[in-house]
Amino acid sequence: QKEVEQNSGPLSVPEGAIASLNCTYSDRGSQSFFWYRQYSGKSPELIMSIYSNGDKEDGRFTAQLNKASQYVSLLIRDSQPSDSATYLCAVQTGANNLFFGTGTRLTVIP
């Protein structure tokens, strides 16, 4: 079983819609969770971090964490074509390192 699993995608949503990206993790002791955005040919860019159960909002982005279900999600409201990218879920497992999911490719259709 992989440490971090994501919807393989690709996910396509129309402009203005809500995009929902999901991630599950295997280590129940994980404490820190991150979403990275990666445009084609570019490096991963940190867009959200969440450490406690519940929702965390930052502009059009909302991260949701449910440690009991070992589930973390990212909602993107009012999706824009510029949001088209691969979104990587990362989970801190162990003392120092992050495990990354394989990513979900999102396409926002104008």
Add this chain to the structure above:
Amino acid sequence: DAGVIQSPRHEVTEMGQEVTLRCKPISGHNSLFWYRQTMMRGLELLIYFNNNVPIDDSGMPEDRFSAKMPNASFSTLKIQPSEPRDSAVYFCASRKRGSSYEQYFGPGTRLTVT
């Protein structure tokens, strides 16, 4: 402030040659990570350093790979000899001192071994 700096951005080399990738972490960050990204395997951690000391190199694929961090502002990842299957994008990331686990990535080095 400057982000993580990597060089070269692109490297094309022939099988059997030595390749050295370089990284300068963000000033004040005390942890440094080397990753490899391929379409097949995604983003894989190769090795990480805390305070210039290698902590976990279990992700280094073979003895052909080695990494050093001689000081807080510089690290190298060396492949000798290189093979075509080493072709990938290699990222360096750094993390600031403290309890946060947020990592910040450099632009990456795209390595092609022919």
